[in-house]
Amino acid sequence: MGLVTQETNKDVWAYINSIENISKREDAKTLVNMMQEITKCEPKIWGDHFIIGFDKYSYKRKGGKEEFEWFRTGFAPRKTKLTLYLTMDIAQEQDLLDALGKCKHGRGCLYINKLADVDLIVLRKLIEKCYNPSKE
Template sequence: MKKAKTIETNASVAEFIERVESPSKREDAYKLLAIFSETTGYEAKMWGPSIIGFGSYHYVYKSGHEGDAPLVGFSPRKAKISLYVACEETKKQQLLKNFGKHTAGKSCVYINKVADIDIEVLKSLIKETVQFLRATYPDGQK
């Protein structure tokens, strides 16, 4: 079985954010850091080289694949900012209707900048994701 690439590290979140090239993305990363920290109550940790995660859980899929992942997180990537939220799909779609300018994948929502989105909806997405993953993987909380 292959080893997961995205694992929690001891790298500094602040140092990672300071290396973000775009000043506006760096500023948005600090805004998101505050929002995610306040909303989850978890300390930010680096996951792999570029994901800032909050909390963690252990998952086991029916295929037998298993690993650890942050409950929620974000990454200020060059093209867009990735928000890692994986709440129940119907609830996610309802919340995204009022979220603002974004595109969405299965467990990611992509934004250009924080000013494009509704912060209260983001907080709801974060809370819903934490609640959903805690309920889905009750034995995997860390």
Template sequence: MYELKTKENDNSVLEFIEQVDNPKKREDAYKLLDIFTETTGHQAKMWGTSIIGFGSYHYKYASGHEGDAPLVGFSPRKANFSLYFATGDENRDKLLEEFGKHKTGKACVYINKIADIEVEVLKKLIIQSIEFLQETYPANN
């Protein structure tokens, strides 16, 4: 049976951020930590070895696959920051139009630095993602 690699754990978020080599990226990681913590009201937790997640929800797909994931999160990768928001909500795309310089992947939004984005739109993306996931997976409320 398939087992998720990205699970919530007790590794230190602050120690993880301190390992970011680039001082500017490390500073932005702390700013994101503050923004996500303040906006979500959740304590930051490590998920796997490199994702800082906030809150959690349990999902179950029609295929029977199920698991737990953070409501939102981010990761300071070498090339850029990966921001994790819910997919599937049309409001996400509308907000991303106002977000600033970014790229999107299947499930991630990538930014180079906080100075490239609108922080107020980031907060709206965080809230929208949490509301969407709590409506989609109501057992977690």
């Protein structure tokens, strides 16, 4: 059984420009530019829930034989918050999290109400670490 969320050919900028909330739209543009600069990859829409992902890699689930593709880093501009998907255990970066500002996090996700709530330099460092874990 394959993953439901897969890379699509949907137009990233058409989607971003369709976001009604002006602040969320501007935050999405900022994140696309930042992630594109870090990854050197074009943004792609993944799935029907409009996750904007950058780059991709293949992996197998524990004990599984089937290979899956997933984006290396990305985000989803949701109605109430921005969800950033960072392919690492964010809790390992407590110093950066403490300096980031107002946000919540799960194992590989950051939940930010708006970019104005966080330090963009610290956010960039987190994205860089997730994209290139060897970079200190």
